[in-house]
Amino acid sequence: MGGESTTRTAPRSGGGTSSGPVGSRTGQRLSGLVVALGLVLFLGGFVWGALAYRPYTVPTGSMTPTIDPGSRVLAQKLDGDKVRRGDVVVFKDTSWVSNALVVKRVVAVGGDTVACCTKGKLTVNGKQIEEPYLPPGSLAEITDFPTVKVPAGRLFLLGDERQGSLDSTAHLTDAAQGTVASSAVRARVDAVVWPWDGFLKRPTGFETLGTISQPGPLRPILWMIGAGVVLILGGSAYGPIAKRTSARRVRAAKPEPAGAR
Numbered sequence: 001m002g003g004e005s006t007t008r009t010a011p012r013s014g015g016g017t018s019s020g021p022v023g024s025r026t027g028q029r030l031s032g033l034v035v036a037l038g039l040v041l042f043l044g045g046f047v048w049g050a051l052a053y054r055p056y057t058v059p060t061g062s063m064t065p066t067i068d069p070g071s072r073v074l075a076q077k078l079d080g081d082k083v084r085r086g087d088v089v090v091f092k093d094t095s096w097v098s099n100a101l102v103v104k105r106v107v108a109v110g111g112d113t114v115a116c117c118t119k120g121k122l123t124v125n126g127k128q129i130e131e132p133y134l135p136p137g138s139l140a141e142i143t144d145f146p147t148v149k150v151p152a153g154r155l156f157l158l159g160d161e162r163q164g165s166l167d168s169t170a171h172l173t174d175a176a177q178g179t180v181a182s183s184a185v186r187a188r189v190d191a192v193v194w195p196w197d198g199f200l201k202r203p204t205g206f207e208t209l210g211t212i213s214q215p216g217p218l219r220p221i222l223w224m225i226g227a228g229v230v231l232i233l234g235g236s237a238y239g240p241i242a243k244r245t246s247a248r249r250v251r252a253a254k255p256e257p258a259g260a261r
Contacts, residue, residue, distance in 0.1 A: 027238060034235030042228025049221045052076055054187055056090055058103050062159035062166065063088065066133050067103065072194035076216035080182030083155060084213040085109060085124070086203025088189040091157075093180045096171065103189065104157035104167050105203075108150045110182070112209075115147040122158075130205035138162050145169050154179035190216045 053074045061069040066088065075090050083089055087106045096102060107122060107129070108114035114124050121128040138161060148168075150156050156179050159165030168178030191199045199215070206212050 031235045031238035034231050034238075038228045038231030038233075038235060040228070041224045042232065045221050045224030045228060048217070048224070052217055052221070053190070055193070056101065056103065056187070056189075062161050062164075063103055063105070064161045065135050066105075066160045066200065067189070067192055068197075071192050071197070073103070073189045074191050074193050074218060075187030075189045076218070077187050078185070080155075080185035082213075083109065083182060083185055083188065084211060085112075085206040085209055087213050088200060089155075089157070089185045090187045090189065091180060091184040092186065093184045095174060095176075096166070096180070101186065104159055104165075106155050107158050108148075108156035110150055110152040110154055112150045112156070113147055114150065114156050116145055124206075124209055127208055131203075132205070133160055133201065133203070135161055145172060148172070148177050148179070150179050151176070153182055155182055155185070156180075188213065188216070190218045 053076055056073050056075055058067045058071050058073060059069060067073060080091075083106055085106055085108065088103065089106055090101050090103050092101050108124050112124055113126070114122070116122050118128055122131065123129065148156060154176065156168045158167045158169065162169075168180070171178040189200060191197075199218070202215075203212060
């Protein structure tokens, strides 16, 4: 009617979607999914690592320079029948040490014949073994030991620093001629993690005798954990970044005051 005034309400912008300072709903949902995926990878990597590996401290220098005294290592839990020549293993044999774990390198397995030294090198089944992990002069500094035939289901182990290492050569007079039951093995060392020295090099010198061990799953575990951290940080950063971007757009869209030049 002519005397009536009509008040109209301005329509709300947005059409049902949020365009607030922290970005669109789609962006928020995607960032949430990224964070969730990151958490799955991060926690999954830790759980996998806890199930597959155990940390150990190596108290002596018998494995130098491969493992320095006091180093912290990660060792993959596995059965002794999966041990191969060249593996660095953690084991417990009460005839060696009453109540402690020992870390040594397997140089011969059941059925092998091992002796030292021929032209300064260890021999297994009559073949000279290249051992680049040894410190200079390591073999030259030890006394030759007689040929040992390793019984089935047992292992012959040496330290990488073989001068004074309490390894199989220190127990040659035992009934088992210094060998250790494969069932005594608790784990195989994959990496030195503190101080960080990286993954142990593969003992390729034993390849002429047969299969050597493949690396454990430590690398993919670390990749999972690292990828999880990146995704969590990246997804969490979306909100602050979107807020800053939105604020900049608002400032840029404001009209200049009248008379401004």
